[in-house]
Amino acid sequence: MRYVLVIILLVLFGYSLALVLQNSTELSVDLLFTQVPAMRLGLLLLLTLSLGLVLGLLLGVQIFRVFQKSWEIKRLRKDIEYLRKEQIKTAQSAAAEAAANTRHEKTVLDISPEDRSNSL
Numbered sequence: 001m002r003y004v005l006v007i008i009l010l011v012l013f014g015y016s017l018a019l020v021l022q023n024s025t026e027l028s029v030d031l032l033f034t035q036v037p038a039m040r041l042g043l044l045l046l047l048t049l050s051l052g053l054v055l056g057l058l059l060g061v062q063i064f065r066v067f068q069k070s071w072e073i074k075r076l077r078k079d080i081e082y083l084r085k086e087q088i089k090t091a092q093s094a095a096a097e098a099a100a101n102t103r104h105e106k107t108v109l110d111i112s113p114e115d116r117s118n119s120l
Contacts, residue, residue, distance in 0.1 A: 016046050 023042030028035065 019046055 020040060020042035023040065023045060025041045026038045027041060027044075028037050029039050029044060
């Protein structure tokens, strides 16, 4: 991966150098707040390309964060729904077990001690 990055950077550097060397025409540039009287066209192209790349990457990272948070929210909502269903199942089984224990205690208490000795 490191070699691929180095190769990409070398290719971009070579492209930038060729762009500046091939476009040597000088022109004046108005940069809103200041004016540059003479700048090479290749350098201007390189600066605008760099600025576009940086702004595009920053915007892309922000958009990706929004999507990533949206995906995380959806995943957490699914987890919450799953846990709610599990909690309901656990509560129902606990209620059924408590009801069964209550019925069992009631039947045991309904048998009087005399009935137990007669059945033995």
